[in-house]
Amino acid sequence: MRMAELSRESGVAVATIKYYQREGLLPPGELTSPNQARYxxxxxxxxxxxxxxxxxxxxxxxxxxxxxxAIDEPGVSTHDVLGVAQHGLPAVRADLGxxxxxxxxxxxxAMAAGRGWELHxxxxxxxxxxxxxxxxxxxxxxxxxxxxxxxxxxxxxVAGADIDAVARLGSxxxxxxxxxxxxxxxxxxxATLRRLAHAEVSRRRFQNPPPVPRQEDSGR
Amino acid sequence: MRMAELSRESGVAVATIKYYQREGLLPPGELTSPNQARYxxxxxxxxxxxxxxxxxxxxxxxxxxxxxxAIDEPGVSTHDVLGVAQHGLPAVRADLGxxxxxxxxxxxxAMAAGRGWELHxxxxxxxxxxxxxxxxxxxxxxxxxxxxxxxxxxxxxVAGADIDAVARLGSxxxxxxxxxxxxxxxxxxxATLRRLAHAEVSRRRFQNPPPVPRQEDSGR
DNA sequence: CAGAAATGGATAGCGGAACTATCTATAATG
DNA sequence: CATTATAGATAGTTCCGCTATCCATTTCTG
Numbered sequence: 319m320r321m322a323e324l325s326r327e328s329g330v331a332v333a334t335i336k337y338y339q340r341e342g343l344l345p346p347g348e349l350t351s352p353n354q355a356r357y358x359x360x361x362x363x364x365x366x367x368x369x370x371x372x373x374x375x376x377x378x379x380x381x382x383x384x385x386x387x388a389i390d391e392p393g394v395s396t397h398d399v400l401g402v403a404q405h406g407l408p409a410v411r412a413d414l415g416x417x418x419x420x421x422x423x424x425x426x427x428a429m430a431a432g433r434g435w436e437l438h439x440x441x442x443x444x445x446x447x448x449x450x451x452x453x454x455x456x457x458x459x460x461x462x463x464x465x466x467x468x469x470x471x472x473x474x475x476v477a478g479a480d481i482d483a484v485a486r487l488g489s490x491x492x493x494x495x496x497x498x499x500x501x502x503x504x505x506x507x508x509a510t511l512r513r514l515a516h517a518e519v520s521r522r523r524f525q526n527p528p529p530v531p532r533q534e535d536s537g538r
Numbered sequence: 539m540r541m542a543e544l545s546r547e548s549g550v551a552v553a554t555i556k557y558y559q560r561e562g563l564l565p566p567g568e569l570t571s572p573n574q575a576r577y578x579x580x581x582x583x584x585x586x587x588x589x590x591x592x593x594x595x596x597x598x599x600x601x602x603x604x605x606x607x608a609i610d611e612p613g614v615s616t617h618d619v620l621g622v623a624q625h626g627l628p629a630v631r632a633d634l635g636x637x638x639x640x641x642x643x644x645x646x647x648a649m650a651a652g653r654g655w656e657l658h659x660x661x662x663x664x665x666x667x668x669x670x671x672x673x674x675x676x677x678x679x680x681x682x683x684x685x686x687x688x689x690x691x692x693x694x695x696v697a698g699a700d701i702d703a704v705a706r707l708g709s710x711x712x713x714x715x716x717x718x719x720x721x722x723x724x725x726x727x728x729a730t731l732r733r734l735a736h737a738e739v740s741r742r743r744f745q746n747p748p749p750v751p752r753q754e755d756s757g758r
Numbered sequence: 759c760a761g762a763a764a765t766g767g768a769t770a771g772c773g774g775a776a777c778t779a780t781c782t783a784t785a786a787t788g
Numbered sequence: 789c790a791t792t793a794t795a796g797a798t799a800g801t802t803c804c805g806c807t808a809t810c811c812a813t814t815t816c817t818g
Contacts, residue, residue, distance in 0.1 A: 320815095321765060333807050336766080341805095346766090353766045353813050363678060370673045372805090374630055376596065379805070410594055410726060435738045443737070446730045450723060453590045458583060459719045461707070462727070465699035469724075470731050472692040477735030479685035481743060487681070499679045501736070503670060504689075505729045506630060507682070510666045511690050512728070513624055513721065515697030517663070518655045523701060540786095541794060553778050556796080561776095566795095573784050573795040592776090599776070 324357045328365040342383055343368050375502035389495050409442045412449030422451035429466050433474065476508065544577045548585040562603055563588050595722035609715050624721065629662045632669030642671035649686050653694065696728065
Protein backbone atom coordinates (compact mmCIF):
# COMPACT_ATOMS: atom_id res chain seq x y z
CA MET A 319 0.00 0.00 0.00
CA ARG A 320 1.33 3.42 -0.88
CA MET A 321 0.54 6.84 0.45
CA ALA A 322 -2.55 7.53 -1.65
CA GLU A 323 -4.20 4.30 -0.59
CA LEU A 324 -3.26 4.79 3.04
CA SER A 325 -4.93 8.15 2.84
CA ARG A 326 -8.06 6.75 1.21
CA GLU A 327 -8.24 3.82 3.60
CA SER A 328 -7.94 5.95 6.71
CA GLY A 329 -9.79 9.02 5.53
CA VAL A 330 -6.89 11.26 6.49
CA ALA A 331 -5.37 13.71 4.02
CA VAL A 332 -1.92 12.95 2.69
CA ALA A 333 -0.46 16.17 4.03
CA THR A 334 -1.87 15.35 7.44
CA ILE A 335 -0.38 11.88 7.39
CA LYS A 336 2.99 13.34 6.63
CA TYR A 337 2.50 15.76 9.48
CA TYR A 338 1.73 12.92 11.87
CA GLN A 339 4.85 11.12 10.74
CA ARG A 340 6.89 14.22 11.45
CA GLU A 341 5.31 14.45 14.87
CA GLY A 342 6.15 10.84 15.57
CA LEU A 343 2.55 9.65 15.76
CA LEU A 344 2.93 7.29 12.83
CA PRO A 345 6.03 5.21 12.07
CA PRO A 346 7.59 5.64 8.63
CA GLY A 347 6.71 3.14 5.95
CA GLU A 348 9.08 0.44 4.83
CA LEU A 349 11.40 2.08 2.36
CA THR A 350 11.67 0.26 -0.94
CA SER A 351 13.88 2.95 -2.41
CA PRO A 352 15.23 6.25 -1.16
CA ASN A 353 11.96 7.98 -1.89
CA GLN A 354 9.34 5.28 -1.94
CA ALA A 355 7.76 3.51 0.99
CA ARG A 356 5.14 0.90 1.60
CA TYR A 357 2.57 0.90 4.36
CA UNK A 358 0.54 -1.90 5.86
CA UNK A 359 -2.59 -2.59 7.85
CA UNK A 360 -0.78 -1.56 11.02
CA UNK A 361 -0.42 1.94 9.63
CA UNK A 362 -4.10 2.20 8.84
CA UNK A 363 -4.93 0.99 12.30
CA UNK A 364 -2.57 3.38 13.97
CA UNK A 365 -3.92 6.27 11.96
CA UNK A 366 -7.46 5.50 13.01
CA UNK A 367 -6.32 5.28 16.59
CA UNK A 368 -4.64 8.66 16.33
CA UNK A 369 -7.78 10.20 14.87
CA UNK A 370 -9.97 8.71 17.58
CA UNK A 371 -7.70 9.94 20.36
CA UNK A 372 -7.65 13.41 18.83
CA UNK A 373 -11.31 13.79 17.93
CA UNK A 374 -13.21 11.68 20.42
CA UNK A 375 -10.72 11.71 23.24
CA UNK A 376 -9.92 15.36 22.72
CA UNK A 377 -6.22 14.79 23.30
CA UNK A 378 -3.55 17.11 21.97
CA UNK A 379 -0.93 15.96 19.49
CA UNK A 380 1.62 15.91 22.30
CA UNK A 381 -0.66 13.80 24.50
CA UNK A 382 -1.29 11.36 21.70
CA UNK A 383 2.45 11.05 21.21
CA UNK A 384 2.97 10.18 24.85
CA UNK A 385 0.08 7.75 24.87
CA UNK A 386 1.42 5.99 21.80
CA UNK A 387 4.83 5.85 23.39
CA ALA A 388 3.24 4.06 26.32
CA ILE A 389 1.52 1.65 23.96
CA ASP A 390 4.73 0.93 22.13
CA GLU A 391 6.70 0.48 25.30
CA PRO A 392 7.98 -3.09 25.16
CA GLY A 393 7.72 -5.60 27.98
CA VAL A 394 5.49 -4.09 30.62
CA SER A 395 4.19 -6.37 33.34
CA THR A 396 0.49 -7.04 33.29
CA HIS A 397 0.06 -5.26 36.57
CA ASP A 398 1.26 -1.78 35.84
CA VAL A 399 -0.16 -1.75 32.35
CA LEU A 400 -2.72 0.76 33.47
CA GLY A 401 -0.02 2.85 35.00
CA VAL A 402 1.95 2.88 31.78
CA ALA A 403 -1.17 3.67 29.85
CA GLN A 404 -2.06 6.52 32.12
CA HIS A 405 1.36 8.03 32.04
CA GLY A 406 0.90 10.74 29.47
CA LEU A 407 -2.80 11.15 29.80
CA PRO A 408 -3.72 14.73 30.53
CA ALA A 409 -4.23 15.53 34.17
CA VAL A 410 -5.82 18.53 35.78
CA ARG A 411 -3.09 20.80 36.92
CA ALA A 412 -3.67 22.77 40.06
CA ASP A 413 -1.87 25.73 41.55
CA LEU A 414 -3.61 25.86 44.88
CA GLY A 415 -2.98 27.25 48.29
CA UNK A 416 -1.96 24.80 50.97
CA UNK A 417 -5.18 25.42 52.79
CA UNK A 418 -7.42 24.45 49.86
CA UNK A 419 -5.24 21.49 49.13
CA UNK A 420 -5.46 20.27 52.72
CA UNK A 421 -9.23 20.60 52.73
CA UNK A 422 -9.59 18.62 49.53
CA UNK A 423 -7.06 16.06 50.66
CA UNK A 424 -9.12 15.40 53.72
CA UNK A 425 -12.21 14.63 51.68
CA UNK A 426 -10.24 12.45 49.32
CA UNK A 427 -8.79 10.51 52.21
CA ALA A 428 -12.20 10.03 53.74
CA MET A 429 -13.54 8.74 50.47
CA ALA A 430 -10.60 6.42 49.93
CA ALA A 431 -10.84 5.08 53.45
CA GLY A 432 -14.54 4.46 53.04
CA ARG A 433 -13.97 2.43 49.91
CA GLY A 434 -10.82 0.72 51.07
CA TRP A 435 -8.75 2.40 48.41
CA GLU A 436 -5.04 2.64 48.82
CA LEU A 437 -4.18 6.27 48.32
CA HIS A 438 -0.94 7.61 46.88
CA UNK A 439 -0.89 11.19 48.06
CA UNK A 440 1.87 12.22 45.69
CA UNK A 441 0.46 10.76 42.51
CA UNK A 442 -0.72 13.09 39.77
CA UNK A 443 -4.10 11.39 39.85
CA UNK A 444 -4.65 12.32 43.46
CA UNK A 445 -3.51 15.76 42.54
CA UNK A 446 -6.04 15.98 39.76
CA UNK A 447 -8.77 14.91 42.09
CA UNK A 448 -7.75 17.53 44.61
CA UNK A 449 -7.79 20.09 41.83
CA UNK A 450 -11.30 19.20 40.77
CA UNK A 451 -12.57 19.28 44.33
CA UNK A 452 -11.07 22.69 44.90
CA UNK A 453 -12.56 23.96 41.66
CA UNK A 454 -15.96 22.77 42.75
CA UNK A 455 -15.68 24.57 46.04
CA UNK A 456 -14.31 27.61 44.32
CA UNK A 457 -17.35 28.00 42.13
CA UNK A 458 -19.59 27.52 45.13
CA UNK A 459 -20.90 24.08 44.29
CA UNK A 460 -19.39 22.10 47.07
CA UNK A 461 -22.67 20.17 47.32
CA UNK A 462 -21.59 18.08 44.35
CA UNK A 463 -19.26 16.35 46.75
CA UNK A 464 -22.18 15.05 48.77
CA UNK A 465 -22.42 12.49 46.03
CA UNK A 466 -18.71 11.75 46.05
CA UNK A 467 -19.23 8.29 47.49
CA UNK A 468 -21.80 7.38 44.91
CA UNK A 469 -19.51 8.68 42.22
CA UNK A 470 -16.69 6.59 43.58
CA UNK A 471 -18.94 3.55 43.75
CA UNK A 472 -19.90 4.02 40.12
CA UNK A 473 -16.28 4.56 39.16
CA UNK A 474 -15.42 1.35 40.96
CA UNK A 475 -18.01 -0.60 39.03
CA VAL A 476 -16.91 0.81 35.72
CA ALA A 477 -13.29 0.14 36.53
CA GLY A 478 -14.20 -3.42 37.40
CA ALA A 479 -15.85 -3.86 34.04
CA ASP A 480 -12.84 -2.26 32.38
CA ILE A 481 -10.33 -4.53 34.00
CA ASP A 482 -12.45 -7.59 33.33
CA ALA A 483 -12.74 -6.72 29.67
CA VAL A 484 -9.16 -5.69 29.20
CA ALA A 485 -7.78 -8.77 30.94
CA ARG A 486 -9.58 -10.92 28.42
CA LEU A 487 -7.45 -9.53 25.62
CA GLY A 488 -4.67 -11.86 24.58
CA SER A 489 -1.24 -10.32 24.32
CA UNK A 490 0.29 -7.75 26.58
CA UNK A 491 0.44 -5.24 23.75
CA UNK A 492 -3.25 -5.69 23.11
CA UNK A 493 -3.91 -5.13 26.78
CA UNK A 494 -1.90 -1.94 26.87
CA UNK A 495 -3.60 -0.54 23.81
CA UNK A 496 -6.93 -1.70 25.12
CA UNK A 497 -6.30 0.08 28.40
CA UNK A 498 -5.49 3.31 26.62
CA UNK A 499 -8.43 3.14 24.27
CA UNK A 500 -10.75 2.06 27.02
CA UNK A 501 -9.63 4.90 29.23
CA UNK A 502 -9.71 7.71 26.71
CA UNK A 503 -12.70 6.74 24.61
CA UNK A 504 -14.38 5.25 27.64
CA UNK A 505 -14.43 8.71 29.20
CA UNK A 506 -16.33 10.03 26.21
CA UNK A 507 -18.64 7.05 26.32
CA UNK A 508 -19.37 7.49 29.99
CA ALA A 509 -19.90 11.21 29.70
CA THR A 510 -22.40 10.71 26.92
CA LEU A 511 -24.22 7.97 28.80
CA ARG A 512 -24.39 10.19 31.84
CA ARG A 513 -26.06 12.94 29.84
CA LEU A 514 -28.56 10.49 28.44
CA ALA A 515 -29.20 9.18 31.92
CA HIS A 516 -29.72 12.71 33.17
CA ALA A 517 -32.46 13.21 30.64
CA GLU A 518 -33.97 9.86 31.47
CA VAL A 519 -33.88 10.23 35.24
CA SER A 520 -35.23 13.74 35.14
CA ARG A 521 -38.01 12.62 32.82
CA ARG A 522 -38.97 9.85 35.26
CA ARG A 523 -38.93 12.05 38.30
CA PHE A 524 -40.55 15.22 37.09
CA GLN A 525 -42.70 14.12 34.22
CA ASN A 526 -44.33 11.62 36.54
CA PRO A 527 -47.92 11.54 35.24
CA PRO A 528 -47.68 8.36 33.18
CA PRO A 529 -44.87 6.19 34.54
CA VAL A 530 -45.83 3.45 32.10
CA PRO A 531 -45.66 0.41 34.41
CA ARG A 532 -42.74 -1.24 32.76
CA GLN A 533 -40.23 -3.27 34.71
CA GLU A 534 -38.35 -0.10 35.41
CA ASP A 535 -39.45 2.44 37.96
CA SER A 536 -37.88 5.22 40.00
CA GLY A 537 -36.28 2.35 41.86
CA ARG A 538 -32.55 2.44 40.92
CA MET B 539 -14.79 46.82 43.94
CA ARG B 540 -12.88 48.06 40.90
CA MET B 541 -10.98 46.25 38.22
CA ALA B 542 -7.71 45.77 40.09
CA GLU B 543 -9.43 44.16 43.02
CA LEU B 544 -11.61 41.99 40.83
CA SER B 545 -8.45 40.77 39.19
CA ARG B 546 -6.76 40.08 42.49
CA GLU B 547 -9.81 38.41 43.96
CA SER B 548 -10.31 36.08 41.02
CA GLY B 549 -6.72 35.49 40.07
CA VAL B 550 -7.40 36.49 36.48
CA ALA B 551 -5.30 39.13 34.70
CA VAL B 552 -6.97 42.45 33.98
CA ALA B 553 -6.45 42.13 30.23
CA THR B 554 -8.05 38.69 30.34
CA ILE B 555 -11.04 39.99 32.25
CA LYS B 556 -11.54 42.66 29.63
CA TYR B 557 -11.29 39.98 26.98
CA TYR B 558 -13.95 37.91 28.71
CA GLN B 559 -16.19 40.93 28.85
CA ARG B 560 -15.74 41.50 25.15
CA GLU B 561 -16.58 37.85 24.55
CA GLY B 562 -19.70 38.17 26.61
CA LEU B 563 -18.61 35.78 29.35
CA LEU B 564 -18.73 38.45 32.02
CA PRO B 565 -21.32 41.20 32.29
CA PRO B 566 -20.04 44.78 32.40
CA GLY B 567 -19.68 46.44 35.75
CA GLU B 568 -22.05 49.07 36.99
CA LEU B 569 -20.90 52.30 35.39
CA THR B 570 -20.42 55.15 37.86
CA SER B 571 -19.09 57.42 35.14
CA PRO B 572 -18.34 57.03 31.45
CA ASN B 573 -15.10 55.30 32.18
CA GLN B 574 -15.40 53.90 35.65
CA ALA B 575 -17.27 50.84 36.77
CA ARG B 576 -17.86 48.91 39.93
CA TYR B 577 -17.96 45.15 40.27
CA UNK B 578 -19.47 42.92 42.92
CA UNK B 579 -19.30 39.44 44.33
CA UNK B 580 -21.35 38.13 41.42
CA UNK B 581 -18.56 39.13 39.07
CA UNK B 582 -15.98 37.29 41.10
CA UNK B 583 -18.19 34.24 41.18
CA UNK B 584 -18.87 34.33 37.48
CA UNK B 585 -15.19 34.71 36.73
CA UNK B 586 -14.33 31.68 38.79
CA UNK B 587 -17.04 29.73 37.03
CA UNK B 588 -15.64 30.74 33.65
CA UNK B 589 -12.15 29.67 34.67
CA UNK B 590 -13.40 26.33 35.96
CA UNK B 591 -15.36 25.60 32.80
CA UNK B 592 -12.33 26.50 30.70
CA UNK B 593 -9.63 24.76 32.67
CA UNK B 594 -11.30 21.83 34.37
CA UNK B 595 -14.17 21.30 31.98
CA UNK B 596 -11.97 21.91 28.96
CA UNK B 597 -14.66 23.95 27.23
CA UNK B 598 -13.91 26.51 24.56
CA UNK B 599 -14.75 30.17 24.97
CA UNK B 600 -17.69 29.71 22.61
CA UNK B 601 -18.98 26.74 24.59
CA UNK B 602 -18.67 28.67 27.84
CA UNK B 603 -20.64 31.49 26.30
CA UNK B 604 -23.47 29.15 25.35
CA UNK B 605 -23.45 27.46 28.72
CA UNK B 606 -23.64 30.79 30.49
CA UNK B 607 -26.46 31.83 28.22
CA ALA B 608 -28.32 28.72 29.32
CA ILE B 609 -27.65 29.59 32.95
CA ASP B 610 -28.87 33.13 32.49
CA GLU B 611 -31.95 32.06 30.58
CA PRO B 612 -34.86 33.25 32.67
CA GLY B 613 -37.83 31.12 33.62
CA VAL B 614 -37.08 27.59 32.60
CA SER B 615 -39.28 24.85 33.94
CA THR B 616 -37.69 22.52 36.44
CA HIS B 617 -38.06 19.62 34.10
CA ASP B 618 -36.07 20.71 31.09
CA VAL B 619 -33.43 22.39 33.15
CA LEU B 620 -31.04 19.65 32.19
CA GLY B 621 -32.00 20.12 28.59
CA VAL B 622 -31.30 23.82 28.74
CA ALA B 623 -28.06 23.15 30.52
CA GLN B 624 -26.97 20.59 27.98
CA HIS B 625 -27.84 22.75 25.04
CA GLY B 626 -24.48 24.18 24.21
CA LEU B 627 -22.35 21.51 25.73
CA PRO B 628 -19.95 20.10 23.20
CA ALA B 629 -21.07 16.91 21.51
CA VAL B 630 -19.11 14.42 19.51
CA ARG B 631 -19.60 15.12 15.85
CA ALA B 632 -19.89 12.17 13.53
CA ASP B 633 -19.69 11.97 9.77
CA LEU B 634 -20.40 8.31 9.37
CA GLY B 635 -21.65 6.03 6.69
CA UNK B 636 -25.22 4.86 6.98
CA UNK B 637 -24.04 1.34 7.57
CA UNK B 638 -21.90 2.20 10.59
CA UNK B 639 -24.62 4.43 11.93
CA UNK B 640 -27.19 1.65 11.63
CA UNK B 641 -24.92 -0.82 13.39
CA UNK B 642 -24.30 1.56 16.28
CA UNK B 643 -27.95 2.54 16.45
CA UNK B 644 -28.90 -1.07 16.90
CA UNK B 645 -26.62 -1.45 19.91
CA UNK B 646 -27.84 1.80 21.38
CA UNK B 647 -31.43 0.71 21.00
CA ALA B 648 -30.70 -2.63 22.61
CA MET B 649 -29.05 -0.90 25.53
CA ALA B 650 -31.86 1.59 25.91
CA ALA B 651 -34.49 -1.12 25.73
CA GLY B 652 -32.67 -3.17 28.34
CA ARG B 653 -32.62 -0.26 30.74
CA GLY B 654 -36.07 1.03 29.93
CA TRP B 655 -34.68 4.25 28.57
CA GLU B 656 -36.76 6.32 26.24
CA LEU B 657 -34.59 6.96 23.23
CA HIS B 658 -34.70 10.05 21.05
CA UNK B 659 -33.06 8.91 17.84
CA UNK B 660 -32.61 12.41 16.47
CA UNK B 661 -31.13 14.02 19.52
CA UNK B 662 -27.51 15.15 19.41
CA UNK B 663 -26.82 13.04 22.46
CA UNK B 664 -27.84 9.88 20.70
CA UNK B 665 -25.74 11.02 17.82
CA UNK B 666 -22.74 11.49 20.06
CA UNK B 667 -23.20 8.03 21.45
CA UNK B 668 -23.40 6.57 17.98
CA UNK B 669 -20.24 8.44 17.09
CA UNK B 670 -18.33 7.06 20.04
CA UNK B 671 -19.48 3.52 19.33
CA UNK B 672 -18.39 3.78 15.72
CA UNK B 673 -15.03 5.17 16.78
CA UNK B 674 -14.54 2.24 19.10
CA UNK B 675 -15.28 -0.23 16.36
CA UNK B 676 -13.12 1.70 13.97
CA UNK B 677 -10.05 1.38 16.12
CA UNK B 678 -10.73 -2.31 16.56
CA UNK B 679 -11.81 -2.23 20.18
CA UNK B 680 -15.40 -3.19 19.83
CA UNK B 681 -14.99 -5.34 22.93
CA UNK B 682 -15.36 -2.23 25.06
CA UNK B 683 -19.04 -2.39 24.21
CA UNK B 684 -19.38 -5.70 26.01
CA UNK B 685 -19.44 -3.56 29.11
CA UNK B 686 -21.94 -1.11 27.68
CA UNK B 687 -24.67 -2.27 30.02
CA UNK B 688 -22.48 -1.90 33.06
CA UNK B 689 -21.47 1.52 31.86
CA UNK B 690 -25.09 2.48 31.43
CA UNK B 691 -25.92 1.16 34.87
CA UNK B 692 -23.14 3.24 36.38
CA UNK B 693 -24.27 6.26 34.41
CA UNK B 694 -27.76 5.73 35.71
CA UNK B 695 -26.59 5.66 39.29
CA VAL B 696 -24.51 8.75 38.88
CA ALA B 697 -27.35 10.54 37.15
CA GLY B 698 -29.63 9.58 40.00
CA ALA B 699 -27.22 11.09 42.48
CA ASP B 700 -26.93 14.16 40.30
CA ILE B 701 -30.63 14.77 40.06
CA ASP B 702 -31.07 14.12 43.77
CA ALA B 703 -28.41 16.62 44.64
CA VAL B 704 -29.45 19.24 42.15
CA ALA B 705 -33.11 19.05 43.09
CA ARG B 706 -32.16 19.95 46.64
CA LEU B 707 -30.95 23.35 45.51
CA GLY B 708 -33.39 26.11 46.15
CA SER B 709 -34.11 28.43 43.31
CA UNK B 710 -34.49 27.51 39.67
CA UNK B 711 -31.43 29.56 38.77
CA UNK B 712 -29.39 27.68 41.31
CA UNK B 713 -30.62 24.43 39.84
CA UNK B 714 -29.70 25.41 36.32
CA UNK B 715 -26.24 26.53 37.32
CA UNK B 716 -25.89 23.44 39.45
CA UNK B 717 -26.83 21.23 36.54
CA UNK B 718 -24.25 22.86 34.33
CA UNK B 719 -21.49 22.74 36.89
CA UNK B 720 -22.40 19.23 37.90
CA UNK B 721 -22.37 18.07 34.33
CA UNK B 722 -19.16 19.70 33.19
CA UNK B 723 -17.03 19.43 36.29
CA UNK B 724 -18.70 16.15 37.17
CA UNK B 725 -17.27 14.67 34.01
CA UNK B 726 -13.79 15.59 35.13
CA UNK B 727 -14.51 14.25 38.59
CA UNK B 728 -15.79 10.96 37.27
CA ALA B 729 -12.93 10.54 34.84
CA THR B 730 -10.42 11.07 37.60
CA LEU B 731 -12.19 8.69 39.94
CA ARG B 732 -12.30 6.08 37.21
CA ARG B 733 -8.55 6.31 36.75
CA LEU B 734 -8.02 5.96 40.48
CA ALA B 735 -10.37 3.01 40.52
CA HIS B 736 -8.45 1.43 37.65
CA ALA B 737 -5.30 1.54 39.68
CA GLU B 738 -7.09 0.21 42.72
CA VAL B 739 -8.90 -2.63 40.97
CA SER B 740 -5.84 -3.70 39.06
CA ARG B 741 -3.83 -3.66 42.26
CA ARG B 742 -6.37 -5.88 43.95
CA ARG B 743 -6.59 -8.35 41.12
CA PHE B 744 -3.01 -8.74 40.02
CA GLN B 745 -0.90 -7.72 42.94
CA ASN B 746 -2.67 -10.00 45.38
CA PRO B 747 0.31 -11.89 46.86
CA PRO B 748 1.99 -9.16 48.91
CA PRO B 749 -0.37 -6.39 50.02
CA VAL B 750 2.68 -4.55 51.39
CA PRO B 751 1.04 -2.04 53.69
CA ARG B 752 3.65 0.57 52.81
CA GLN B 753 2.82 3.76 50.96
CA GLU B 754 5.36 3.51 48.17
CA ASP B 755 6.04 0.60 45.88
CA SER B 756 7.12 0.11 42.27
CA GLY B 757 5.54 3.47 41.69
CA ARG B 758 3.00 4.09 38.94
C1' DC C 759 10.54 4.43 -23.60
C1' DA C 760 8.68 9.03 -23.07
C1' DG C 761 5.72 11.76 -20.63
C1' DA C 762 2.42 12.12 -16.75
C1' DA C 763 1.42 11.21 -12.19
C1' DA C 764 2.73 9.88 -7.56
C1' DT C 765 5.94 9.81 -3.70
C1' DG C 766 9.14 11.07 0.29
C1' DG C 767 11.11 14.64 2.39
C1' DA C 768 11.73 19.42 3.59
C1' DT C 769 10.00 23.98 4.46
C1' DA C 770 6.77 27.59 4.66
C1' DG C 771 2.20 29.32 5.33
C1' DC C 772 -2.50 29.60 7.28
C1' DG C 773 -6.55 30.16 10.25
C1' DG C 774 -8.48 29.85 14.69
C1' DA C 775 -8.23 30.14 19.64
C1' DA C 776 -6.96 32.37 23.85
C1' DC C 777 -4.88 35.65 25.46
C1' DT C 778 -1.70 40.01 25.99
C1' DA C 779 -0.05 44.60 25.11
C1' DT C 780 -0.61 49.29 23.77
C1' DC C 781 -3.04 53.52 23.35
C1' DT C 782 -6.21 57.31 24.62
C1' DA C 783 -9.20 59.98 27.15
C1' DT C 784 -11.04 60.39 31.46
C1' DA C 785 -11.41 59.80 36.59
C1' DA C 786 -9.94 58.88 41.17
C1' DT C 787 -6.22 59.55 44.65
C1' DG C 788 -2.80 61.57 47.74
C1' DC D 789 -1.68 68.96 40.63
C1' DA D 790 1.02 64.95 39.71
C1' DT D 791 0.43 60.16 39.92
C1' DT D 792 -2.04 56.19 39.27
C1' DA D 793 -6.07 53.63 37.75
C1' DT D 794 -9.66 52.71 34.54
C1' DA D 795 -12.95 51.76 30.33
C1' DG D 796 -12.92 50.97 25.93
C1' DA D 797 -10.79 50.15 21.47
C1' DT D 798 -7.47 48.00 18.59
C1' DA D 799 -3.49 45.53 17.39
C1' DG D 800 -0.19 41.98 18.34
C1' DT D 801 1.45 37.37 20.13
C1' DT D 802 1.80 32.49 20.76
C1' DC D 803 0.50 28.01 20.04
C1' DC D 804 -1.82 24.36 17.73
C1' DG D 805 -3.29 21.54 14.05
C1' DC D 806 -3.09 21.27 9.96
C1' DT D 807 -2.33 22.60 4.62
C1' DA D 808 0.27 23.98 0.60
C1' DT D 809 4.35 24.24 -2.14
C1' DC D 810 8.53 22.70 -3.88
C1' DC D 811 11.92 19.36 -5.51
C1' DA D 812 14.33 15.33 -6.78
C1' DT D 813 13.21 10.78 -7.60
C1' DT D 814 10.30 6.82 -8.82
C1' DT D 815 6.58 4.48 -10.82
C1' DC D 816 2.82 4.03 -13.73
C1' DT D 817 0.62 4.59 -18.52
C1' DG D 818 0.19 4.67 -23.24
